[in-house]
Amino acid sequence: MIGAPGENGGSGAVTVIRGTATLLDTAHAVTWTQNSTGVPGGSETGDAFGTGVRVVDLNKDGYADLVIGAPGEDGGAGAVWWLRGSASSVTATGAVSAGAGGTGLGSAGGAHLGNVVTGP
Ligand SMILES: [Ca+2]
Ligand SMILES: [Ca+2]
Secondary structure, three states, rough: OEEEEEEHHHEEEEEEEEEOOOOOOOHHHHHHHHOOOOOOOOOOOOOOEEEEEEEHHHOOOOEEEEEEEEEOOOHEEEEEEEEEEEOOOOEEEEEEEEHHHHHHOOOOOOOOOOOOOOOO
8 A cells, every 4th residue: 555645736646556476566556536436525635644554453353454544634633544345456436424513633733644654
């Protein structure tokens, strides 16, 4: 998974490239933005979607999920997205997002939620 927070005028994007026996399957790369069908929100200049990225099986179903941060969302409050993994690839089905206000942080000012996404 590759974050490109400066893509599309700073709205940002994340590209998923699956691995193969030889290395990377770039022919089947899939790029996700907030304008992708099923992904909550909309791409706006400065969102910086993809600044923080992580692959982790959050719901413990055996498929790796994508966690994507956009610290520029909502004027710098920031937000985080979760795209579920599946048997075939990442899917927007059931995708959710949470902004700074939804995670207990103040939504005003520049919390920049999603600037870093980490975990076990
Ligand atoms: Ca946005
Ligand atoms: Ca999962």
